[in-house]
Amino acid sequence: MTQPNPQPSPEPPGWPHCGHGATPADPVGCRGIHVGEHAVCLAHLDEADRFAYLAALAPGADIDHCGTPFTPELLGQLLNALRDPATGRPQFGDAWFARSSFSDTAWFAGSSFSGDARFYESSFSGEAWFAESSFSGEAGFYGVSFSGDARFHETSFSGEAWFVKASFSGEADFDVASFSRKARFDTSSFSGIARFEGTRFEKAPHLGPLVCDRQVVLDGAVFEAPVTLEIAAPRVSCARTRWASTATLQLRYAELDLRDAVLEYPVLVAARPDPFPSFGSDSSLPEMELSGQDPGVRLTSLGGVDAAHLALHDVDLSGCRFAGAVHLDQLRVDGWCTFATTPTVWNRRLPWRWSRRNTLTEEHHWRSRTARRPALARGWTTPPQDAPNLKPAAVAALYRQLRKSLEDGKNEPDAADFYYGECEMRRHDTGRPWGERALLTAYWALSGYGLRAARALAWLGAAMAVTVAVMVLWGLPADDPKPTTTGRQVAAGQQVTLTTDTPDPANPAGPWSERVTAERSEKALRVVINSVVFRSSGQDLTTTGTYTEMASRLAEPVLLGLAVLAVRSRVKR
Numbered sequence: 001m002t003q004p005n006p007q008p009s010p011e012p013p014g015w016p017h018c019g020h021g022a023t024p025a026d027p028v029g030c031r032g033i034h035v036g037e038h039a040v041c042l043a044h045l046d047e048a049d050r051f052a053y054l055a056a057l058a059p060g061a062d063i064d065h066c067g068t069p070f071t072p073e074l075l076g077q078l079l080n081a082l083r084d085p086a087t088g089r090p091q092f093g094d095a096w097f098a099r100s101s102f103s104d105t106a107w108f109a110g111s112s113f114s115g116d117a118r119f120y121e122s123s124f125s126g127e128a129w130f131a132e133s134s135f136s137g138e139a140g141f142y143g144v145s146f147s148g149d150a151r152f153h154e155t156s157f158s159g160e161a162w163f164v165k166a167s168f169s170g171e172a173d174f175d176v177a178s179f180s181r182k183a184r185f186d187t188s189s190f191s192g193i194a195r196f197e198g199t200r201f202e203k204a205p206h207l208g209p210l211v212c213d214r215q216v217v218l219d220g221a222v223f224e225a226p227v228t229l230e231i232a233a234p235r236v237s238c239a240r241t242r243w244a245s246t247a248t249l250q251l252r253y254a255e256l257d258l259r260d261a262v263l264e265y266p267v268l269v270a271a272r273p274d275p276f277p278s279f280g281s282d283s284s285l286p287e288m289e290l291s292g293q294d295p296g297v298r299l300t301s302l303g304g305v306d307a308a309h310l311a312l313h314d315v316d317l318s319g320c321r322f323a324g325a326v327h328l329d330q331l332r333v334d335g336w337c338t339f340a341t342t343p344t345v346w347n348r349r350l351p352w353r354w355s356r357r358n359t360l361t362e363e364h365h366w367r368s369r370t371a372r373r374p375a376l377a378r379g380w381t382t383p384p385q386d387a388p389n390l391k392p393a394a395v396a397a398l399y400r401q402l403r404k405s406l407e408d409g410k411n412e413p414d415a416a417d418f419y420y421g422e423c424e425m426r427r428h429d430t431g432r433p434w435g436e437r438a439l440l441t442a443y444w445a446l447s448g449y450g451l452r453a454a455r456a457l458a459w460l461g462a463a464m465a466v467t468v469a470v471m472v473l474w475g476l477p478a479d480d481p482k483p484t485t486t487g488r489q490v491a492a493g494q495q496v497t498l499t500t501d502t503p504d505p506a507n508p509a510g511p512w513s514e515r516v517t518a519e520r521s522e523k524a525l526r527v528v529i530n531s532v533v534f535r536s537s538g539q540d541l542t543t544t545g546t547y548t549e550m551a552s553r554l555a556e557p558v559l560l561g562l563a564v565l566a567v568r569s570r571v572k573r
Helices: 047-056 072-081 361-370 392-408 412-427 434-447 453-475 518-532 543-571
Strands: 061-064 091-096 188-190 206-212 215-217 227-232 235-237 247-252 255-257 267-271 297-301 310-313 332-334 484-490 495-501
Touching (some): 047 072, 206 215, 332 392, 361 392, 392 412, 434 453
Parallel strands (some): 061 091, 215 235, 235 255, 267 310, 310 332
Antiparallel strands (some): 484 495
């Protein structure tokens, strides 16, 4: 987002100005303010008058050189005139450089500003060095254009710091700086890296809105008061950042890194759906270099973070590494937060594909590392070199904690996916007993851990079909047994004794064409359907049919229950 140096205003400034070099094209000429009783600015004073003016200055003097064009030599002469012999550092009282221009390198490093410093709408065409300087009053850099690098390393701002509408074409270095009061970067733009590493913000209620074309680095920064960060940038790094109070991070286009961040109070990370407003106008903050990209927020790492105070809203978690974080069960996941998913394409070498579910990137890394054949690793994310090599038990623990977080947020469907992932990792954990892993394997194969209704129904249909076939072929007797009455007569007393008996059902012995009939199939189906709902059919069965019905009454209701459980897990509120 490189911006050109601001062109001089065609209107004359509000102070008595030099006018040197006026032309028909620029009738105003030099905008530099008059020096004392002279009718020219410091840049256009003759050598004798300039020497006399500079000789009269003392460390801590108030100066006013608005609109003055400074070369490195002229700036050096001014700084030498204000240099304290005891410290060797230039000391300013009130310093007015509004609309001044600084060609080549502007070296203010180590300067002390005991009063207000005003650089409003000034232009630095080279590097601007304010490293290790101190601003006791207001530091006004409103509308300043930095064409080169801007160095504020270890600079102390005791008063309000105004970088509103400032543009940084090079790198902006605020590392280890300290802002005791407001740090205003409203509508500021950064073409290079904006560095705030180790910076301390004591009472800054806002940082931004600002836009950066490359990266905003807040590693090791400290925010001691409630703050709202509004940043549009491709990358925002908050590694080891300390939030000593509540904070809200409103981001756009950002890939956010929160490794080892310290959250002492609730911190919200949210994706800003609309562009940020521009300071002092009804328009939006320009995002020219970022427009056309995905404006969402992608969290890359929570390693080393105590997530008890963290809330995420509308954040892409598909590439987030959770390993190393603690209290993930207390993480708040709200809005439309998305996770990684299983590969959804059919595998050409294998006649199946992975069932679709939300996953963690740690499972992707594990499956990619442990795949026995390249075909099994297809679609799983390859781990980067710095990714930890986690065992299945560790991944299962991550799933378990995040499942609890989703359940507490009443997100039962997504929590079910994480239960599936937890069971998968437990099934592949060779450190668990063989019997437990076998049981989990059966649970997975039959119903996808009670979460795949289609799988359970398929097994139920197959079991019913086999049961029907066994009943038709061997379970139903050839004919329904008819009761037989037998008796004997006692002659002396004319007593008759009768016994009624039902013979055992006879196994069918005819050819299959006589066994497989519509009547027998209908009877077998009734037997099987009754067994699914734990009822006895009341049908006379052969010995084979009796045991088949007993097995059916045990297994098939279980499969039906697993299917119902799977449907319930997907529609539960």
